[in-house]
Amino acid sequence: MRETFTVTGVSRKAGAVAVQVRRLAGDAPLSLRLEHGDGTLMAQGEAEGPLPACTPSGALGGCAWVGLTFAGPQTLAPGQTYHLLLSAPASASYEVYPMRKGTDKGFSDATLFPDGHAEYRDGGAWAGWDQWGHVRLTNADLQIYFRLRP
Amino acid sequence: MDYLFLKRTSRPDPVSAVLPPGFRLVFWRPGFRLRPWGFPARPFLLWGLWHRLNVYATPDYGMALIYEGTQLVHRTCLLPAHFRFPFMVRGDLQTAGIWTRPDRRGMGLALIALQGSLCRMADPERTLWYMVREDNQPSLRLAEKGGFQLFGRGRKLPSRAFGLLGAFHITEVHDGRAPQPPPRLPPTVPGMPIR
Numbered sequence: 589m590r591e592t593f594t595v596t597g598v599s600r601k602a603g604a605v606a607v608q609v610r611r612l613a614g615d616a617p618l619s620l621r622l623e624h625g626d627g628t629l630m631a632q633g634e635a636e637g638p639l640p641a642c643t644p645s646g647a648l649g650g651c652a653w654v655g656l657t658f659a660g661p662q663t664l665a666p667g668q669t670y671h672l673l674l675s676a677p678a679s680a681s682y683e684v685y686p687m688r689k690g691t692d693k694g695f696s697d698a699t700l701f702p703d704g705h706a707e708y709r710d711g712g713a714w715a716g717w718d719q720w721g722h723v724r725l726t727n728a729d730l731q732i733y734f735r736l737r738p
Numbered sequence: 739m740d741y742l743f744l745k746r747t748s749r750p751d752p753v754s755a756v757l758p759p760g761f762r763l764v765f766w767r768p769g770f771r772l773r774p775w776g777f778p779a780r781p782f783l784l785w786g787l788w789h790r791l792n793v794y795a796t797p798d799y800g801m802a803l804i805y806e807g808t809q810l811v812h813r814t815c816l817l818p819a820h821f822r823f824p825f826m827v828r829g830d831l832q833t834a835g836i837w838t839r840p841d842r843r844g845m846g847l848a849l850i851a852l853q854g855s856l857c858r859m860a861d862p863e864r865t866l867w868y869m870v871r872e873d874n875q876p877s878l879r880l881a882e883k884g885g886f887q888l889f890g891r892g893r894k895l896p897s898r899a900f901g902l903l904g905a906f907h908i909t910e911v912h913d914g915r916a917p918q919p920p921p922r923l924p925p926t927v928p929g930m931p932i933r
Binding site for chain 1: 930931932
């Protein structure tokens, strides 16, 4: 799955990225990949640091931040589209919880992240989230953040 | 695991079964005691506390108990509307905690307790709910015998406000439509496996 986003405002230099996930099984780390909108690689690697505690799916709590520090600063330029992809090795199982933007409840752009949305691979194509009986929703985000560099 | 939600009015039925000799039906209500003597703390002490603390929408919490001599052989609990069943409205009741001692099953005690409860709680405007795991066929048969009709399907979802308790939400009504009005959505959402 991935978060796809198009940068608005000013250019930023990102030194690291983190995502909140739950580890369900296995001892292998999650893989993260930052790429341009056309799919060309910018940075990738396995999540650093200790693995999140193993927690059953659906349990309360247990989600943890895992991150990747880029070898060098990655420029996120305004108007350009980027994807942050997450993938789990075959020997481990992770799950992620999207965060709804709340646009259907009247939340305005000023209160949320309006520049992207979460997607998952449905067959061979990327598609918006299926949630609460609705399909292809684009009003949810993966829980991610970038650490910026000056 | 999905749950099935059935409902009916609480207008009492003609009583179709009577207790065998030596059995008696008692309708218990919390008073000084929060649970009947000998009942385990979980969940009955909690349910009694909710009654005492006015967590329920109405003060109708109670149980139909059937004794054989001095031995409890059946219980049917009635829970008023509260946060764990957000689809219920004030005045509604939910049957819960139905249990029959294994060696007294098949005698129709649950149906007798249910009909006794309806006589006690009769109110034509009141909806009585029955929630059952979809794989619990004996309980489903009891509900149908008791005049309940399938209303919808749903599941237990975690509740941020009430920790591990969670709440039961109807996600689909019997004809496949989304319930109208839709149930209050839980604060958490289903996770998606990362591939």
